Amino acid sequence: MNEPSPEGPADFKTLDTALSFAGLWVNEAYIANIHKTRSPRQSQDVMESCITIPSRTLQVTRMVAGFHEGAEDLVVVKDRDRYKLYDADLSALQKEMELISPTRISVNMGSGKGKDYGYRFKGDTLQIFRTICATAGGDGNFCDSLTAGATLYKLVRKKD
Numbered sequence: 001m002n003e004p005s006p007e008g009p010a011d012f013k014t015l016d017t018a019l020s021f022a023g024l025w026v027n028e029a030y031i032a033n034i035h036k037t038r039s040p041r042q043s044q045d046v047m048e049s050c051i052t053i054p055s056r057t058l059q060v061t062r063m064v065a066g067f068h069e070g071a072e073d074l075v076v077v078k079d080r081d082r083y084k085l086y087d088a089d090l091s092a093l094q095k096e097m098e099l100i101s102p103t104r105i106s107v108n109m110g111s112g113k114g115k116d117y118g119y120r121f122k123g124d125t126l127q128i129f130r131t132i133c134a135t136a137g138g139d140g141n142f143c144d145s146l147t148a149g150a151t152l153y154k155l156v157r158k159k160d
Contacts, residue, residue, distance in 0.1 A: 012079040013090045015057060019076060019083075022055040025105055030067075044068070048107065060088060063095075063107075118148055124157040 027050060033043035044066035051063050057078050063071045073088035076097070083097040085107070098106040116131040129151045133143035 017057050022053045024052050026050045126155040128153040
């Protein structure tokens with residue numbers, strides 16, 4: 001439970017305030033890979049390659065993987081002297097952030113896990129589905145390959 005304190009409001013999820021560290025942040029592992037390989041293509045395997053921190057709390061942002069895959073919507077909230085990333089409806093903590101210096105932040109996997117979605121076309125129908133990990137990565141912290149799970153939406157092309 002987040003108990004009220006003299007430093008901040010009881011419900012930190014409603015606090016709208018400016019963020020001094022707004023801007024585009026790039027993962028150090030990606031930068032190190034670029035220096036090592038001199039190849040953006042060989043370096044794109046960094047799963048959380050960048051995030052754009054909005055100018056204020058409660059604004060939507062996304063973590064980007066490999067500079068080409070967006071993740072689910074996130075919002076930055078300020079909880080006393082800490083910053084956290086929640087899902088868009090503020091129901092679940094996804095990650096915690098720590099300001100290390102004016103040029104470095106740390107973002108940790110938190111209690112939440114992002115959801116992966118897939119799609120396929122079948123004739124005039126677009127199917128959007130949840131994905132299931134078919135093959136776990138070497139250390140079990142990521143997924144090497146995904147397979148189709150439960151169908152979430154079926155969109156059928158309207159014929160004139």
